[in-house]
Amino acid sequence: MNENAILDEALLALKNNTDIESGKTNAINKNGNELHYDFALTLKQRDAIQHYHVLIKQRPSLVQLALLIDNDKEDIVNDTTTRNDGAKTLLVADYVDTKASEFLKNHQCHFIDSVGNAYLNFGSVFVYITGNKAPKKPAESKPSRAFQSTGLKLIFNLLCHPDDILNRSYRDLSEICGVSLGSIGWIINDLKAAGYLSLTENDQRKWADRNGLIQRWVVAYAEKLRPKLLLGYYKSLQRDWYKTVDPKSFSASWGGEVAADHLTHYLKSEFSTIYTDESLGKLVLLNGLKEVPEKSTANVEVLQKFWHFDNPKTPDLVPPLLVYADLIASGDSRNMETANIIYREFLDDHH
DNA sequence: AGCATGAGGTGATCAAAATG
DNA sequence: CATTTTGATCACCTCATGCT
Numbered sequence: 145m146n147e148n149a150i151l152d153e154a155l156l157a158l159k160n161n162t163d164i165e166s167g168k169t170n171a172i173n174k175n176g177n178e179l180h181y182d183f184a185l186t187l188k189q190r191d192a193i194q195h196y197h198v199l200i201k202q203r204p205s206l207v208q209l210a211l212l213i214d215n216d217k218e219d220i221v222n223d224t225t226t227r228n229d230g231a232k233t234l235l236v237a238d239y240v241d242t243k244a245s246e247f248l249k250n251h252q253c254h255f256i257d258s259v260g261n262a263y264l265n266f267g268s269v270f271v272y273i274t275g276n277k278a279p280k281k282p283a284e285s286k287p288s289r290a291f292q293s294t295g296l297k298l299i300f301n302l303l304c305h306p307d308d309i310l311n312r313s314y315r316d317l318s319e320i321c322g323v324s325l326g327s328i329g330w331i332i333n334d335l336k337a338a339g340y341l342s343l344t345e346n347d348q349r350k351w352a353d354r355n356g357l358i359q360r361w362v363v364a365y366a367e368k369l370r371p372k373l374l375l376g377y378y379k380s381l382q383r384d385w386y387k388t389v390d391p392k393s394f395s396a397s398w399g400g401e402v403a404a405d406h407l408t409h410y411l412k413s414e415f416s417t418i419y420t421d422e423s424l425g426k427l428v429l430l431n432g433l434k435e436v437p438e439k440s441t442a443n444v445e446v447l448q449k450f451w452h453f454d455n456p457k458t459p460d461l462v463p464p465l466l467v468y469a470d471l472i473a474s475g476d477s478r479n480m481e482t483a484n485i486i487y488r489e490f491l492d493d494h495h
Numbered sequence: 496a497g498c499a500t501g502a503g504g505t506g507a508t509c510a511a512a513a514t515g
Numbered sequence: 516c517a518t519t520t521t522g523a524t525c526a527c528c529t530c531a532t533g534c535t
Contacts, residue, residue, distance in 0.1 A: 315522095323505095327503085
């Protein structure tokens with residue numbers, strides 16, 4: 145199902161469920177570096193009218209939505225030229241599940257999907273439909289090796305090293321990343337096919353869309369790799385316990401909020417994320433951490449370190465890309481602003 | 496729960512290309 | 516030319532998922 149088909153079906157579903165009419169849709173090409181609005185359209189019911197810029201997504205995940213909402217907020221502030229008609233952003237998807245619906249409604253983000261779920265709120269119009277079942281044809285999923293757990297490891301290494309690592313041999317990459325030789329080819333070719341990587345005239349590999357890959361990586365990391373890395377949730381008794389800890393002595397590094405605090409001095413961290421290689425038992429024991437089953441009752445999470453290079457400038461911290469990813473993955477809107485600061489300062493065209 | 500299935504991941508092995 | 520290095524490919528393994 146392509147983007148046009150999703151839009152058509154979603155508008156049809158809306159028409160069947162409500163008496164809202166959709167005005168003409170115009171394709172617009174706004175090549176902003178962050179967001180890309182595909183269409184402009186108008187919805188109206190009697191005298192209530194609302195202009196929209198349309199953003200089309202397939203099966204958006206919660207992480208994607210959090211990112212989208214945050215970027216959109218900034219975008220509206222920065223974009224006075226095309227927004228002066230009071231246009232809002234309308235998310236159009238093939239399917240938005242109940243959790244995502246609730247999330248979108250809470251953030252005042254209007255959406256419609258192809259099975260009739262919707263949240264709209266303008267003028268006298270208020271529509272909130274949720275719970276409609278996913279379309280049975282689970283939207284052609286082209287499984288890409290690049291964004292599975294091994295692919296994400298390789299990409300992380302590629303993004304964190306100087307760009308000349310791109311042209312190391314598959315065997316070198318396999319060694320550096322701890323990914324099997326057989327996987328490297330699949331992943332590299334996936335990245336080329338998806339337009340993130342290209343070849344120069346003399347067959348050197350080079351980035352074609354590095355920033356786009358970062359965005360894609362962050363989302364896939366939160367969904368595919370991060371859950372597998374979780375070693376446990378813990379509760380520490382003293383507040384600010386982490387300030388006296390030297391993570392190096394546990395072959396560990398800070399991620400998430402603690403690292404963000406170090407990098408930006410902008411965020412006061414309340415939840416600690418720590419990536420460790422092996423000394424989990426020692427770490428837990430010496431710091432008086434108590435294991436708890438749920439994230440909600442924890443204030444520390446311990447994750448398995450999945451890379452093998454050092455971070456020379458700030459050895460106590462994980463690389464900025466991962467700090468950024470941790471903040472995004474937390475889903476905490478409080479962290480999004482800090483995440484953007486880190487992106488701009490450490491990740492955006494920083495090579 | 497137990498079972499079957501298949502996608503994802505691995506390392507050995509291949510032929511082509513590079514090296515000298 | 517012989518040798519080494521490279522990317523591609525293969526059979527096999529594992530583990531998550533879905534079904535009964």
